[in-house]
Amino acid sequence: MSYLLHIDVSPQAESSCSRKLAAAFVDAYKKSHDGVTIVHRDLAANPILHLDSEALNAAYVLEADRSESMAAKHKLRLDLIKEITEAKAVIISTPMYNWNIPSALKAYIDQIIMPGELDPYTKKGLEGKPVTFFIVRQTHIPPQKF
Numbered sequence: 001m002s003y004l005l006h007i008d009v010s011p012q013a014e015s016s017c018s019r020k021l022a023a024a025f026v027d028a029y030k031k032s033h034d035g036v037t038i039v040h041r042d043l044a045a046n047p048i049l050h051l052d053s054e055a056l057n058a059a060y061v062l063e064a065d066r067s068e069s070m071a072a073k074h075k076l077r078l079d080l081i082k083e084i085t086e087a088k089a090v091i092i093s094t095p096m097y098n099w100n101i102p103s104a105l106k107a108y109i110d111q112i113i114m115p116g117e118l119d120p121y122t123k124k125g126l127e128g129k130p131v132t133f134f135i136v137r138q139t140h141i142p143p144q145k146f
């Protein structure tokens with residue numbers, strides 16, 4: 001199935017600027033890609049767990065030696081990797097929080113980067129994939145005031 005993966009991060013709903021931009025992008029994308037499927041991942045409504053010891057270590061433990069909980073956490077990571085690598089294109093909308101991405105998006109990135117499955121060296125599953133970012137921030141906030 002060919003699909004656009006649409007990831008939203010802002011915890012704001014109707015008032016979110018980044019979500020509005022992404023929605024406009026997705027509308028335009030649908031108009032120019034007849035019949036395209038949109039897979040929507042909402043990291044605010046359905047937060048991704050931060051990597052914990054079980055999730056991290058599962059990648060280095062034989063399948064037979066994984067506990068049930070380890071196996072479930074490992075499967076989540078593989079499912080997320082599959083979702084993004086099989087997407088035809090990706091659109092990510094996010095606010096800037098404290099001069100960085102929100103922790104919800106960082107948690108997602110930490111989950112999908114796994115040596116041997118999706119990494120910048122051996123398994124470059126995102127190489128060549130069009131990824132569009134809408135990063136929204138407040139203007140006119142001098143850093144020293146934080």
Ligand SMILES: Cc1cc2nc3c(=O)[nH]c(=O)nc-3n(C[C@H](O)[C@H](O)[C@H](O)COP(=O)(O)O)c2cc1C
Pocket residue numbers: 010011012015016017018019094095096097098099100136137138139141
């Ligand atoms: C917790 C928090 C931290 C923020 N940090 C920054 C920042 O470091 N720099 C900035 O320019 N704007 C900052 N902002 C402003 C947001 O980026 C801005 O309100 C943006 O519109 C939020 O995106 P959204 O409308 O999609 O939720 C921050 C807002 C919040 C709530």
